[in-house]
Amino acid sequence: MxxxxxxxxxxxxxxxxxxxxxxxxxxxxxxxxxxxxxxxxxxxxxxxxxxxxxxxxxxxxxxxxxxxxxxxxxxxxxxxxxxxxxxxxxxxxxxxxxxxxxxxxxxxxxxxxxxxxxxxxxxxxxxxxxxxxxxxxxxxxxxxxxxxxxxxxxxxxxxxxxxxxxxxxxxxxxxxxxxxxxxxxxxxxxxxxxxxxxxxxxxxxxxxxxxxxxxxxxxxxxxxxxxxxxxxxxxxxxxxxxxxxxxxxxxxxxxxxxxxxxxxxxxxxFPTCHFTHSFIDIATRLREDPAFDFEQIESITAKIHDVPAKVVCEPIEDKLRPRSEYDAKFSLPFLTAAALKHGRITFAELDESARSEEDVLTAAALVTVEHDEASLYPKAFSGDLTVALKGGAILHEAELVNRGHESRPLSNDEVKAKFxxxxxxxxxxxxxxxxxxxxxxxxxxxxxxxxxxxxxx
Incomplete structure (x- = not known):
């Protein structure tokens, strides 16, 4: 054989x-x-x-x-x-x-x-x-x-x-x-x-x-x-x-x-763990909703498959206040909160000063993680995000297939621009x-x- x-x-x-x-x-x-x-x-x-x-x-x-x-x-x-x-x-x-x-x-x-x-x-x-x-x-x-x-x-x-x-x-x-x-x-x-x-x-x-x-x-x-x-x-x-x-x-x-x-x-x-990318993209889109106000966030619910959750959501106490740039790259709560505030995640949103922004850390602490039954993992790194605002508005979006995936690839021209x-x-x-x-x-x-x-x- x-x-x-x-x-x-x-x-x-x-x-x-x-x-x-x-x-x-x-x-x-x-x-x-x-x-x-x-x-x-x-x-x-x-x-x-x-x-x-x-x-x-x-x-x-x-x-x-x-x-x-x-x-x-x-x-x-x-x-x-x-x-x-x-x-x-x-x-x-x-x-x-x-x-x-x-x-x-x-x-x-x-x-x-x-x-x-x-x-x-x-x-x-x-x-x-x-x-x-x-x-x-x-x-x-x-x-x-x-x-x-x-x-x-x-x-x-x-x-x-x-x-x-x-x-x-x-x-x-x-x-x-x-x-x-x-x-x-x-x-x-x-x-x-x-x-x-x-x-x-x-x-x-x-x-x-x-x-x-x-x-x-x-x-x-x-x-x-x-x-x-x-x-x-x-x-x-x-x-x-x-x-x-x-x-x-x-x-x-x-x-x-x-x-x-x-x-x-x-x-x-994004220069972060791939498991977080759908959540970053969703967060940047949700903040464009006319009802969105970062200071009025009451709760955030992130649904993710259990296996990637072990990487980017556990132990939760470390994910809420990243101790280093590398910690931040693997923190779904922090990255979601930072994307909701800034509308982007670049090297700048991961440096020491950005990691200490108290309003971002406060928002990260509002994240609750749940298992996502609809996730396509490992075929894709799916994300599901709900942001509840104090005024009663509920903003929600799910992204089954992350950007950059083989079915949503970055084009060769986009690769050159990233380079x-x-x-x-x-x-x-x-x-x-x-x-x-x-x-x-x-x-x-x-x-x-x-x-x-x-x-x-």
């Missing part, structure tokens, strides 16, 4: 750029652009400075880091680039997998390609796309259940996708790719305890996944063997991480190269335009066109 890892490896060795439809390649370029953009936006934050200091103390290297003039080893750069892309929680998500697929995928292939003069942007795209395709399918298999068990699928699944992306870029055989996945199983990690303490460790998850994939592929290339049934085995991924969940069959992976999950990756409109919003304040308009052109122009076909333009901090 063919294992899941063998099915994946067989397909991954056979798919070339010519097998990937043009529209998929174009969308992948724009996902790559979005990832570079949000990475540059994060590149000189306090958390980036701390991470770079820690990584630079381990070992030197000449691999570029997004938005920085410093370089690191392949391993260090994989961690740093994953952190930069994911740092603001503004990076893309495959919704059905509930996984941030680009952050680890791109960080891994950048390190794999670094130093090579023969790797084209087409080669880079193939590795990047395959990493996304594998990451997405592994998460799709279990309907968002990793979060429910306390695991962050971005870190857990990203290691396997990264191993495939790096392995494909490095020319591994099918047998070696099987071993790479088996090895990655011992490296994959990422737990959600940060939610209870407001710690920033989630930022490290995709970078560590990229680093895990990088090492797994390198070890497999050297002849190190990994278990074949790393997904479905008695102590494989699904049975260890989900305990009571049977492993999926290999059938889910037989359409690799035929169905492209890259087209279903959602680009974020400019992230990059122009950091690097200026001219360099932003040069990077954008290098990545999205189909005539640009060298990895250097992407790397050199994006890594001059």
């Amino acid at each position: 063919t294992s899941i890892s063998q099915t994946i490896a067989s397909a991954a060795t056979q798919i070339g750029l010519e097998d990937i439809p043009e529209k998929v390649q174009v969308r992948a370029r724009h996902l790559l652009l979005d990832s570079i953009g949000v990475g540059i936006a994060a590149s000189h934050t306090d958390f980036a400075e701390v991470a770079m200091k820690g990584l630079a103390s381990l070992d030197p290297g000449d691999v570029p880091v997004i938005g920085r003039s410093q370089t690191l080893s392949k391993s260090g750069a994989a961690i740093a680039n994953g952190l930069m892309i994911h740092g603001h929680d503004f990076d893309d998500t495959h919704i059905a997998a509930v996984s941030h697929v680009s952050a680890s995928s791109l960080a891994a292939v950048i390190s794999a390609a670094a130093g090579s003069t023969s790797v084209s942007l087409g080669d880079l795209l193939v590795g990047y796309i395959l990493a996304i395709e594998v990451n997405a399918r592994l998460g799709m298999a279990v309907d968002g259940q990793f979060h429910d068990k306390g695991f962050h699928p971005t870190g857990v699944l990203g290691a396997f996708g990264s191993a495939i992306g790096v392995g494909r870029l490095s020319g591994l055989t099918a047998d070696q790719l099987v071993s790479a996945q088996g090895i990655a199983g011992s490296f994959s990690s990422g737990i959600l305890q940060f939610l209870d303490e407001g710690a920033p460790t989630k930022r490290l998850h995709p970078g560590w996944a990229a680093n895990a994939g990088l090492h797994a592929a390198s070890l497999a290339a050297a002849g190190f063997e990994g278990p074949t049934e790393i997904y479905e085995g008695r102590f494989g991924l699904y049975r260890t991480h989900l305990q009571d969940r049977s492993a999926p069959s290999a059938d889910l992976f037989t359409n690799l190269g035929e169905v492209w999950e890259v087209e279903n990756v959602a680009v974020k409109p 400019d919003e992230c990059v122009v304040p950091v690097l200026g308009a001219q360099q932003a335009a040069e990077i954008r052109s290098a990545i999205t122009d189909s005539s640009s076909d060298t990895a250097a066109a992407v790397l050199i333009g994006a890594f001059n901090g």
